[in-house]
Amino acid sequence: MTFHRFLGRRGTIAVPAIAVMTMLALVGCAPEADRTPTGSPSPPYVSTYQTPEPTAIAPLRGTTVPAGSLDHASIAAKIDNHWDARPQVGLETTDIVFEELVEGGITRYVAIWQSEIPELLGPVRSIRPMDPDIVSPFGGIICYSGGQQRFVNLMRQTPVYNAIHGQADTESTFFRTNTKSAPHNVLVRAQKLLGQHTTIAAPQQQFAYSLDGESSSAAKDGVTVTTMKYRFSSSYWGSWKWDAARQLWLRIQQDKVDKDSTGKQLTAANVVALRVNVVNDRGVPKTLLSGKGKAWISSGGAMIEGTWSKSSPTSPIRLVDTNGVTIRLAAGNTWFELIPPAGSVSFTTPSGP
Incomplete structure (x- = not known):
């Protein structure tokens, strides 16, 4: 065994070599200070996700709206289209407008509001025999200034609240404006009228809708068109021109720009022309809407041909293509042109008629 000698103050001390090695090993195994950086602790994770507000589909436009925002009735009105009635009040916010033939070869409208109720609408005129079939599927309220008693009776038999000028229940909501001459000057305080009938249910969705014009049936399966021309009679005609920048159809009457108030x-997102039969109801043209006929549906700068049908006064109008597939309109407002047999419909394509 090897010994090492260490010199102390009083002499030398013999230490075995193995002891030296053991001491050195213990010194080498002494723990070092922890050099791992500590830093600040990470903050707890907090999610910033917010649950989206629930949405619904506007029943008469097909647009997405906050859920519950349209839980109210629709308002329909018989709107004057005489030259002295223009520009009409509130047409710019309609969901759906039906243009129909009346006496003298001119037209009137059945306009329907639900997505946006204007403060005022009008001028309203008297009811016609086809109007009950037009408004019955929507329910809600119908505004008009009166009419032949037989037509008023028909309208009162529908599931629609009749708001008639000159009646006790419309004394605060119907009035004559001094900005137009009689009989083209009866306006309706629409928001106030709606507030008086809060228990009337909202309308059911009437048509199928796509997300936008590009995904509508006309744009996907139809032909590209730039103009739609229509004629109700020898004395009345109009047209719609496509505005690609705005993705809307622009309305023209008798070759003049048709303006709102x-x-x-x-403008319209959709223009639907229906070929309808018209009979003479004791001197009053009556459009027949129960049945079926040819249809031209224009959306997204294109047109698709199809068939319309309506099985009963309270059923909605159904639109299908030549294969029987339901036609989808572009989300937005729609104008219907109810073209009589003597009338016409034509289209202009980018390359010509």
């Missing part, structure tokens, strides 16, 4: 041109 704000001075802007009336």
